[in-house]
Amino acid sequence: MHNAENLKEYREDMQEALDNEFLRKSMDAFAVGYRENRAKAFAGIDERALIKKIADCKDYAVKNNAALMKQFTEEAEKRGVHVHQAKDAEEANRIIAEIAKKNNVKKIIKSKSMTSEETLLNHYLEDENLNVVETDLGEWIIQMRHEGPSHMVMPAIHLSRYQVQDLFSKRTGEKLDSDPVKLTKVARRELRRDFADADMGISGANFCVAENGHIGIATNEGNARLTTTAPRIHVAIAGIDKLVPKLTDALTALKALPRNATGQALTSYVTWIGGANECAIGEDEKKEMHIVFLDNGRSKIAEDEMFSQIFRCVRCGACANVCPVYRLVGGHKMGHIYIGAIGLILTYFFHGEEKAKNLVHNCINCGACKSICAGGIDLPGLIKELRARINQDNGMPIETNLLGKVLKNRKLFHSLLRFGKWAQAPMKKGPYLRHLPLMFMKDQGFRSFPSIADKPFRDRFSEIKPMVHNPKHRVALFSGCVQDFVYPEQMEAAVKVMARHNVAIDFPMDQSCCGLPVQMMGEKQATIDVAKQNVDAFEGTNCDYIVTLCASCASHLKEGYAELLENEPGYKAKVERFSAKIIDFSSYAHDVLGVSADDFNKSSEKVAYHASCHLCRELKVVEQPRNLIEMAGDYAPSAEEDVCCGFGGTFTVKFPELSSTLLDKKLTNIEATGAKRLVADCPGCLLHLGGGSNVRNNGIKVTHIAELLAENLK
Amino acid sequence: MSDLKELFREKAELVAAKVTNIKSMEEAYAYAANYVAEKNPCELLIPSSPSAPQPEFAEEKIMAAPELSDEQYAALAKECEAKGVKLIKDGMRGYMAGIDAGFTIADAGLIETGSIVQQSNGEELRLATMVSEVHVAVLPASKIFEDSIAAEKLLLELMSGVAYTAFITGPSRTADIERTLAIGAHGPLELHILLLED
Numbered sequence: 001m002h003n004a005e006n007l008k009e010y011r012e013d014m015q016e017a018l019d020n021e022f023l024r025k026s027m028d029a030f031a032v033g034y035r036e037n038r039a040k041a042f043a044g045i046d047e048r049a050l051i052k053k054i055a056d057c058k059d060y061a062v063k064n065n066a067a068l069m070k071q072f073t074e075e076a077e078k079r080g081v082h083v084h085q086a087k088d089a090e091e092a093n094r095i096i097a098e099i100a101k102k103n104n105v106k107k108i109i110k111s112k113s114m115t116s117e118e119t120l121l122n123h124y125l126e127d128e129n130l131n132v133v134e135t136d137l138g139e140w141i142i143q144m145r146h147e148g149p150s151h152m153v154m155p156a157i158h159l160s161r162y163q164v165q166d167l168f169s170k171r172t173g174e175k176l177d178s179d180p181v182k183l184t185k186v187a188r189r190e191l192r193r194d195f196a197d198a199d200m201g202i203s204g205a206n207f208c209v210a211e212n213g214h215i216g217i218a219t220n221e222g223n224a225r226l227t228t229t230a231p232r233i234h235v236a237i238a239g240i241d242k243l244v245p246k247l248t249d250a251l252t253a254l255k256a257l258p259r260n261a262t263g264q265a266l267t268s269y270v271t272w273i274g275g276a277n278e279c280a281i282g283e284d285e286k287k288e289m290h291i292v293f294l295d296n297g298r299s300k301i302a303e304d305e306m307f308s309q310i311f312r313c314v315r316c317g318a319c320a321n322v323c324p325v326y327r328l329v330g331g332h333k334m335g336h337i338y339i340g341a342i343g344l345i346l347t348y349f350f351h352g353e354e355k356a357k358n359l360v361h362n363c364i365n366c367g368a369c370k371s372i373c374a375g376g377i378d379l380p381g382l383i384k385e386l387r388a389r390i391n392q393d394n395g396m397p398i399e400t401n402l403l404g405k406v407l408k409n410r411k412l413f414h415s416l417l418r419f420g421k422w423a424q425a426p427m428k429k430g431p432y433l434r435h436l437p438l439m440f441m442k443d444q445g446f447r448s449f450p451s452i453a454d455k456p457f458r459d460r461f462s463e464i465k466p467m468v469h470n471p472k473h474r475v476a477l478f479s480g481c482v483q484d485f486v487y488p489e490q491m492e493a494a495v496k497v498m499a500r501h502n503v504a505i506d507f508p509m510d511q512s513c514c515g516l517p518v519q520m521m522g523e524k525q526a527t528i529d530v531a532k533q534n535v536d537a538f539e540g541t542n543c544d545y546i547v548t549l550c551a552s553c554a555s556h557l558k559e560g561y562a563e564l565l566e567n568e569p570g571y572k573a574k575v576e577r578f579s580a581k582i583i584d585f586s587s588y589a590h591d592v593l594g595v596s597a598d599d600f601n602k603s604s605e606k607v608a609y610h611a612s613c614h615l616c617r618e619l620k621v622v623e624q625p626r627n628l629i630e631m632a633g634d635y636a637p638s639a640e641e642d643v644c645c646g647f648g649g650t651f652t653v654k655f656p657e658l659s660s661t662l663l664d665k666k667l668t669n670i671e672a673t674g675a676k677r678l679v680a681d682c683p684g685c686l687l688h689l690g691g692g693s694n695v696r697n698n699g700i701k702v703t704h705i706a707e708l709l710a711e712n713l714k
Numbered sequence: 715m716s717d718l719k720e721l722f723r724e725k726a727e728l729v730a731a732k733v734t735n736i737k738s739m740e741e742a743y744a745y746a747a748n749y750v751a752e753k754n755p756c757e758l759l760i761p762s763s764p765s766a767p768q769p770e771f772a773e774e775k776i777m778a779a780p781e782l783s784d785e786q787y788a789a790l791a792k793e794c795e796a797k798g799v800k801l802i803k804d805g806m807r808g809y810m811a812g813i814d815a816g817f818t819i820a821d822a823g824l825i826e827t828g829s830i831v832q833q834s835n836g837e838e839l840r841l842a843t844m845v846s847e848v849h850v851a852v853l854p855a856s857k858i859f860e861d862s863i864a865a866e867k868l869l870l871e872l873m874s875g876v877a878y879t880a881f882i883t884g885p886s887r888t889a890d891i892e893r894t895l896a897i898g899a900h901g902p903l904e905l906h907i908l909l910l911e912d
């Protein structure tokens with residue numbers, strides 16, 4: 001559970017997680033193993049089509065929630081179920097405690113329910129002197145340890161077998177073996193009496209099917225089946241977002257849920273319960289069955305045009321499984337109750353801004369969660385939007401506000417960058433800055449910062465602009481601020497490669513920063529203002545393509561702008577034209593220019609590659625850069641090539657501990673290839689990887705892929 | 715048909731179910747009675763007294779078959795008697811500590827996931843398939859579907875009134891401790907599917 005009061009405490013919490021060696025090793029093994037298992041489980045399945053189907057069904061369900069609730073209630077009542085609606089956690093807990101008291105309940109068994117974690121139901125019931133026993137193995141373990149879950153599907157993933165061994169040994173009074181299989185047997189034995197004795201069983205529900213009033217529960221252990229069978233009363237608790245119209249909708253979502261959660265085709269049990277079933281010890285030999293629907297802010301989210309998509313969540317936990325930040329710090333640092341990308345968002349809605357305000361910054365915007373989400377939710381996009389909302393409510397932090405103001409004025413921004421060149425002079429050592437004069441750049445010693453170039457690209461362009469007659473097409477370059485002012489040589493290399501192919505090249509001078517950094521900080525208005533400026537800067541250029549060497553800019557310009565400017569008067573058509581022309585350098589060189597091996601003297605240099613998040617996941621460009629490398633050099637694949645390098649712009653400044661750990665992992669994998677050259681498609685990644693290599697002194701030359709191509713042109 | 719059976723077998727074995735082809739119900743009865751007679755005694759999960767040794771094992775072999783027709787039950791009982799296995803059809807609440815086997819006839823099989831569909835409206839059947847160490851299910855080959863969506867019509871029928879329906883995919887399992895797979899959590903340790911040619 002996340003309880004840090006401020007960013008400083010939160011960072012200290014995370015340092016603790018980073019120092020936990022078991023957690024780190026175990027999370028690494030999990031991340032790598034999960035990726036393989038998931039891929040196997042989805043083999044032969046049209047994943048995108050399946051996700052789209054789930055998203056469409058859930059979108060329909062959220063719009064028709066009231067009607068579905070009515071239909072479900074009728075069907076369930078027909079089958080003898082008592083249906084309750086609770087507006088918040090307190091009310092849900094009270095309803096359940098009252099059912100228990102009315103029926104003279106003493107012992108309650110529970111099967112896994114994240115919704116009951118959300119309402120802190122166990123605490124409530126225990127305060128009412130009820131004996132509550134969790135029966136899911138992981139939940140039982142954390143219940144005895146008085147902890148919250150660290151994963152939505154595997155709640156005790158943060159614990160080692162030895163910790164469980166100690167816990168179980170204490171409970172049984174015997175010295176037990178640490179073998180997980182044997183420990184599982186102990187739980188099987190210890191909990192059976194509770195199943196036999198309990199008066200009431202509480203379960204969650206993965207689905208509530210309106211057409212036949214059934215709930216569906218997926219489990220592996222079989223505890224839900226016992227929980228809903230042995231005691232005389234069954235209470236199911238479910239968020240109103242669990243309603244789906246038809247059985248087939250639930251069956252469709254079930255195709256993705258276990259595959260995404262654990263890489264299983266299906267859980268061992270899926271239990272469908274429709275009504276008050278036979279129960280030998282119940283009144284009239286019938287079970288007493290209740291369903292408590294929890295709102296707790298959900299119907300308000302349903303009305304939010306942007307955030308209603310979080311209703312698509314099936315709670316598979318996959319957004320944590322693939323998250324590089326989760327992998328480093330574990331669940332207790334990445335959500336108050338719900339964990340991972342969705343946990344950051346749900347913390348805000350269910351547990352309030354205070355609990356969420358530090359958490360929401362702990363996302364590097366790598367897009368890994370979005371690419372596998374079973375509901376196709378734009379998780380990083382929503383996290384960025386939350387930052388903006390929190391800033392709006394609390395006032396902008398001073399540096400965000402300042403940067404936003406500066407960015408809105410391109411001339412001022414660019415003069416500051418030019419001025420930076422003079423300010424850095426005394427501390428420059430070679431091409432890297434050893435120390436930064438800036439106050440807020442604390443704890444950044446793990447990588448050097450590049451220095452500002454003597455002459456930005458915009459001042460060099462007129463000298464190198466190629467002269468062409470009858471060009472086969474026209475290109476306008478978008479440089480982004482890093483390449484313009486820090487890495488102009490990368491832009492020059494690209495121009496050199498293009499110049500061979502008889503294309504006209506232009507560089508519109510009014511272009512500015514793409515705006516992603518201010519968006520990451522949650523400064524919405526500045527984000528929109530610079531977007532407009534850039535669209536205007538290119539509107540008059542009459543170009544066929546807008547080429548950028550920065551993967552992050554490309555993805556922001558191509559996908560982000562359309563959304564940002566959608567409702568700005570006069571910009572809808574303009575931004576459509578603009579976005580359609582955006583293309584990243586590798587795709588442009590490979591697919592449009594059609595460069596081939598014949599263009600290069602293939603060098604024997606071993607070249608490693610870092611697949612930038614925004615290129616491989618947002619823009620889904622995978623083959624092109626690797627083919628290009630192989631044309632110009634000797635491509636040396638490395639482990640986890642597409643895992644984030646840890647830069648994430650503002651992320652590296654806010655969370656240097658995490659950022660540097662990710663960077664270390666990345667560089668260790670690269671160094672293992674033996675390559676002395678590393679290329680990527682994004683100046684942000686290059687800045688991070690180059691600076692890190694400089695500090696590690698590993699002798700690796702880090703450049704843009706365009707530079708590799710330019711060097712080896714025939 | 716035999717193709718479907720093979721496809722089903724392949725998927726069910728992937729999730730640690732034991733699949734055997736049979737030609738008649740008689741074969742199923744003999745299989746179940748034999749297996750129970752030869753298996754290790756059942757571990758009693760609720761000890762008979764606080765001072766009983768742990769783990770404590772049952773002295774007699776017990777199988778439950780709650781929802782067979784009288785004729786089917788009589789035939790199974792005969793096989794069990796010959797092997798010294800006690801056959802019961804009700805009173806499962808008296809056996810929460812565990813029994814050797816539960817015997818059922820499944821309503822459908824799903825190839826995609828190697829699952830069986832088991833209508834479990836009756837409480838005796840629900841308990842018999844949960845507190846037994848081995849669940850033996852006969853699956854008529856004619857009831858094999860490609861996946862749950864292909865079986866939707868049948869499923870909706872099963873769920874038409876007050877109902878309790880289960881998809882069962884292999885034995886119960888967990889990986890909650892260090893993500894190490896452990897077969898046999900709160901439900902059966904083994905799932906045997908007898909594929910009946912019909």
Ligand code: SF4
Pocket residue numbers: 319322323324325326340341362363364365366367368369370379380
């Ligand atoms: S975008 Fe990346 S860092 Fe952010 S939550 Fe998703 S996976 Fe984690």
Ligand code: SF4
Pocket residue numbers: 260312313314315316317318319320340341342369372373374375376377379
């Ligand atoms: S947000 Fe998506 S990936 Fe995360 S738990 Fe929900 S459905 Fe799964």
